[in-house]
Amino acid sequence: DAGVIQSPRHEVTEMGQEVTLRCKPISGHNSLFWYRQTMMRGLELLIYFNNNVPIDDSGMPEDRFSAKMPNASFSTLKIQPSEPRDSAVYFCASSSGGLSTDTQYFGPGTRLTVL
């Protein structure tokens, strides 16, 4: 099992550019989570999907952020336009069953730097 796959691992971009982060969850998992980790704010849940449907996007900071899950094996998090304060490590995680007792399996993260 390859685990949760994220790409790219590192992204450096300039302010105002569009950024797209990608995630492939573990096969068979039906819940997917996007998190952001910064020194100042710790680990924040941005959005989570169950069976490809967004369930809770209350953590998405503003309209510049959007997330999609077109099928069970792929999700994207897009930032447009990007700003320096978006610099962070973005994690994708998946779990099976869609229950609160389920373990979340995290990807290695994408380190985003916006100049």
Next chain:
Amino acid sequence: AQSVTQLDSQVPVFEEAPVELRCNYSSSVSVYLFWYVQYPNQGLQLLLKYLSGSTLVESINGFEAEFNKSQTSFHLRKPSVHISDTAEYFCAVSDRDQKVTFGTGTKLQVIP
């Protein structure tokens, strides 16, 4: 609303000494409690979790945590730490709505 408090942002400890990482939570409903570990430049991975039953849960690498409902705590302990335990540890709580709330993390630094 649920919340998790990890009072210690950093905990230095000498190798082979015992350690306790503190976690307190608040929730208005039944909760499920987790400890995740993050090694440098990696994602989080589950260390152990409490769902129900015995209040003492153990991990395969010697950590244990005890659910204390009266004190709303879920402290993580290990009787003898190794260099390889150096990492950041996150306590988390979830409720029936599946939303997981993570604490701010505690960096464990094991000193040779």
